[in-house]
Amino acid sequence: MRSEQEQEYADYVAGRLSRLHRAAYLLCADPHEADDIVQATVTSLYLSWKRAVRADNLDAFTHRILVRRFLDERRRRWSRVLLGDRIPDRPVPADTGVEERDALMAALRSLPRGQRAVVVLRFFSDLSVEATAEALDCSVGNVKSQCARGLAALRTALGTSFQDAR
Amino acid sequence: MSDVDQEQALRDLLEKVPAPPSGITIDWVLPAGRRARRRRWAVWAAGTSVVLTVGALAAVVPGLVRRNAAPVVSPSRTPSDCRVQPLPVPAGFEPAKSLTPSAVDPTGRFIVGSTSAVSPRSVLWADGKPVAWPGVATAIRATDVNSSAVVVGVTHEVSDAGAKDVVTRLTSDFDAGGAFSGVTGETLDPKASLASRPVINAAGDVLFDISRGGETTVMLWPAGRTTAVQVPLPAKAVGADLADDGSIVGAVRGRATESVPYIWDRNGNGRRLSVPAGTWSIAQAIRGDWVVGAVDTPTDSVRPAVWNLRTGEVIEIPGPVAQGANAVNASGWFVAAPEAVYAGAKRIPLPNTTLAGSYTGVSDTGLVVGTTPDGPAAWQC
Numbered sequence: 001m002r003s004e005q006e007q008e009y010a011d012y013v014a015g016r017l018s019r020l021h022r023a024a025y026l027l028c029a030d031p032h033e034a035d036d037i038v039q040a041t042v043t044s045l046y047l048s049w050k051r052a053v054r055a056d057n058l059d060a061f062t063h064r065i066l067v068r069r070f071l072d073e074r075r076r077r078w079s080r081v082l083l084g085d086r087i088p089d090r091p092v093p094a095d096t097g098v099e100e101r102d103a104l105m106a107a108l109r110s111l112p113r114g115q116r117a118v119v120v121l122r123f124f125s126d127l128s129v130e131a132t133a134e135a136l137d138c139s140v141g142n143v144k145s146q147c148a149r150g151l152a153a154l155r156t157a158l159g160t161s162f163q164d165a166r
Numbered sequence: 167m168s169d170v171d172q173e174q175a176l177r178d179l180l181e182k183v184p185a186p187p188s189g190i191t192i193d194w195v196l197p198a199g200r201r202a203r204r205r206r207w208a209v210w211a212a213g214t215s216v217v218l219t220v221g222a223l224a225a226v227v228p229g230l231v232r233r234n235a236a237p238v239v240s241p242s243r244t245p246s247d248c249r250v251q252p253l254p255v256p257a258g259f260e261p262a263k264s265l266t267p268s269a270v271d272p273t274g275r276f277i278v279g280s281t282s283a284v285s286p287r288s289v290l291w292a293d294g295k296p297v298a299w300p301g302v303a304t305a306i307r308a309t310d311v312n313s314s315a316v317v318v319g320v321t322h323e324v325s326d327a328g329a330k331d332v333v334t335r336l337t338s339d340f341d342a343g344g345a346f347s348g349v350t351g352e353t354l355d356p357k358a359s360l361a362s363r364p365v366i367n368a369a370g371d372v373l374f375d376i377s378r379g380g381e382t383t384v385m386l387w388p389a390g391r392t393t394a395v396q397v398p399l400p401a402k403a404v405g406a407d408l409a410d411d412g413s414i415v416g417a418v419r420g421r422a423t424e425s426v427p428y429i430w431d432r433n434g435n436g437r438r439l440s441v442p443a444g445t446w447s448i449a450q451a452i453r454g455d456w457v458v459g460a461v462d463t464p465t466d467s468v469r470p471a472v473w474n475l476r477t478g479e480v481i482e483i484p485g486p487v488a489q490g491a492n493a494v495n496a497s498g499w500f501v502a503a504p505e506a507v508y509a510g511a512k513r514i515p516l517p518n519t520t521l522a523g524s525y526t527g528v529s530d531t532g533l534v535v536g537t538t539p540d541g542p543a544a545w546q547c
Contacts, residue, residue, distance in 0.1 A: 001203075006196060014192045021188040031186040031380055035421070038190050039198065046199025104179050123173060124180040151172055162175055 001049060009049050012058070013042050019125065020066060026120045027070045027113075029105055041066045060131035067117045067135055107157035111150055118143055119150040186380050194421060244509045245499055245532060245547035248516045253277065253535075253542040256289060256296040262541030265289060267526050269310045269493070270544075272368070272453070274529035276315045278308035279542055290317055290338065294544070297338065306334050310365045316389075318366040321351065331360045333374055333387065333394070352387050352394045365407050373397075373408035384414065386432060398434035405430075406450045406459075415449035415457050427459055429475070439473050442482045447471055451494045453530070458500040460490020470502040472510065481511055493527045499534075499547075501525040507534055507545075516545045 001009070020041060024034035044065050045052055055061040108116055114136070121132045122143070133143045155162050255262040259281060267279035280288040288308035290297045292315065306319035317336040332351040354360065354376055361382050362375035370389030375382050384405035387394035397405065397414065405416040412432045417425045427449040430436035441447040442461060449459040457473040461482045470483040470491035483491075483502070491508070494500040499509045507514045507525050516525075516534065525536035525545075532547040 009199070010192065010196055013195050017188070017190065017192055017195070021190065022183070022185040025185040026180065026183060031188075034185070035188060035190055038188065039421075042190070042195050043198055046195075047203060104183060119176070120180070123176045126177075151176060154176060155172065158179075162172075162179070 001046070005049060005053075008053070009046060013045070016059075016062070017042070020062070023063070023120055023125050024066060024070065026105075026108060026124055027067070027116060029109055037066060037069045040069045044069075057131050057134065059125070060127060060134045063121055063125055063127060063131075064135040064137070067121065070117065071113060103158060104154075107154050110157060111153055115146045115150045115153075118146040119154070122147055190421065244512065245507065245514045245534075248514070248532075248534070248545045248547040250517050250538065250543050250545045251294070252538070252540065253279075253291055253294070253544055254296055255541055256298075259287065259289060263537070263539065265542050266524075266537050267291075267535040267542050267544075268308055270527040270529045270533055270535045271311050271313045271315075272495070272530045273313045274531035274533035275313065276311045277527070277535050277544065278311045278317050278319070279535075280307045280319070288317075288319060290315065292338075299336075299338075306336070308336075309363045312366045312368050312370060314368070314370065316366060316370045318364045318372050320360060320364060331358075333360070333364050333372065335366070335370070335372060335387070350392070352385075362404065362406060367408045367412075368410040371408060371412070373405050373414060375404050382419075384416070386414075397430075397432060399430055399436070400434075403428070403430075404448070406448065407452050409452045413452060415452045415459070417448040417459075425462070427457075427473075429457065440478060440480050442471070442480065445482070448490070449473070450490060450492050451500070453494045454496040456494045456496070456498045456500070458491035458494040458502075470500070470506075470508065472498065472500060472508070474498070483508060483511055483513075495528045495532070496530040497532075499528050499532070501528050501534060501536070514547070516547075 017038070021034055021038050024037040024041075025031065028034055028037065041062065045062055052058060052061050108119070111119065117136060118132060121127045121135055122129070127135060129140055129143050129147075133140045136143065253267065255265055259265050264281045265279050266281075267277050270277045275293055277291040278288060279291075280286040286307045288299075288306050290299065290308070290311065306321045308317050308319035311317045315338045317338070319334050319336070321332040321334045331354045333354070334351045352372075355378060358376040358378040360374060361377035364372055364374040366372050372387040372394070373384070374387070374394075375384050382402065382404050384397040384399050384403055385394040386397050386408075399405065399414075400418055402419045403416060404419060405414045407415050409415070414430045414432065415428070416430075417427050419425045425446045425448050427439040427441060427447045428436045429439060429449065429452070439447075439449055439457065446462040447459060449457045451458050455474055455476045457475060459471050459473075460468050461471040462468055463482070468490050471480055472483070472491065472494070473480045491500045491502040497509070499507065499514075501507050507516055507528065525534050527535045534545040534547060535543070536545075537543060
């Protein structure tokens with residue numbers, strides 16, 4: 001990669017690294033795994049930068065890599081390797097007075113992984129419906145229906161804290 | 167609330183979630199990208215070179231390719247004539263396919279497993295038969311068992327004060343009639359979470375990792391003690407398995423996926439295990455001279471690896487296996503989750519009822535445990 005292309009890449013990643021990490025954390029709820037996902041994403045982006053800059057929507061291109069890394073269980077790596085796939089997710093207590101943000105993380109984790117990805121891309125990463133569909137390699141209609149279901153499930157799980165957020 | 171308001175409410179909530187600090191900074195990003203590009207070229211160049219060289223030699227020396235393909239590390243014996251037996255599922259644990267064996271002890275006499283439900287329950291099989299446990303004992307996720315039928319697992323307790331994990335040790339005196347004889351727990355700090363699968367050795371010592379504020383600590387809970395103690399390992403060390411002589415295998419993690427495999431004694435004196443060039447790795451299980459684990463390859467997939475401690479050799483096992491190897495026996499046979507059993511580099515096909523099974527443990531006596539599509543099973547090889 002030429003030095004000006006590297007600079008272009010570095011500028012792009014520097015501006016988004018924090019948001020990419022937060023998006024990865026919202027997806028997987030594990031700081032180590034979020035690091036793994038972001039590392040794999042930005043490395044892959046470096047390797048495909050020439051193609052990436054020609055994409056219609058660079059953010060959608062980047063998030064496509066990020067979500068693939070999240071959804072692809074092969075890449076869940078060390079945290080998963082150590083805990084083993086035999087240990088199920090920690091149960092979510094129904095009513096233990098946890099703080100609002102913990103409740104949101106628990107509610108997010110209760111969504112199917114694909115639906116969680118739609119919710120995070122649409123409402124945290126601010127991708128349009130079309131860009132989300134491109135990132136997830138699915139139809140616009142699928143994104144819309146998954147959004148509606150995810151939103152309804154979160155509204156039910158969060159109850160009043162959802163209403164009070166505004 | 168209108169749809170638009172609901173969407174905005176969710177945006178506001180998501181913005182409020184504080185993420186823990188990232189281990190990745192922009193200073194790291196460019197050098198990592200350059201390294202990945204170099205590795206990609208190195209792999210391509212090496213692959214081309216090997217193909218050309220071996221191809222050229224094979225053209226003039228018949229049989230050379232096959233001899234060169236022999237595994238570097240050879241186990242002392244090879245599984246053969248494996249026969250599958252379903253493990254009986256106790257009443258109340260249906261459907262059978264929700265029950266997965268977690269581990270088998272080195273003698274092959276005891277097997278533990280748990281259900282995959284959010285609130286899991288566990289079963290101990292002794293000599294192939296499920297053992298009746300009191301409710302307190304079944305309400306754990308059993309993760310390992312030793313040759314004295316001491317089981318270790320995790321209980322998740324929820325109360326008004328919050329939720330907490332308890333690493334739990336269960337003893338059962340089988341030679342005196344099979345009675346359940348006690349349970350002891352090591353309650354984790356509420357701010358800590360369990361970061362590894364608790365394992366147990368022949369003496370009944372338990373090893374597990376906890377994560378608190380992004381830092382991992384390796385804990386040893388000696389048999390007969392009421393509390394666990396921190397093992398004096400380097401920063402960023404993780405412990406994955408505990409040998410009968412007290413050796414601990416695991417890794418020292420760096421940034422993101424960087425990880426170097428290690429073996430330590432319980433005083434923290436360690437040595438680095440060799441890794442295939444250009445890879446990161448973690449050691450996950452130890453038995454005798456054998457250590458197995460996972461290698462993170464340049465092509466971005468995790469594969470099993472096996473080390474021979476006597477010779478220092480390591481081999482990376484080719485093939486599309488997801489999570490590396492997580493159990494090994496004294497002969498060097500190992501299981502790589504989810505679905506392969508190996509003796510050295512040789513993949514061992516096991517008979518099954520219908521589809522491929524999933525394997526989770528292997529004893530010194532050649533008993534492989536895992537699941538078939540119908541439920542828990544054991545293969546005697």
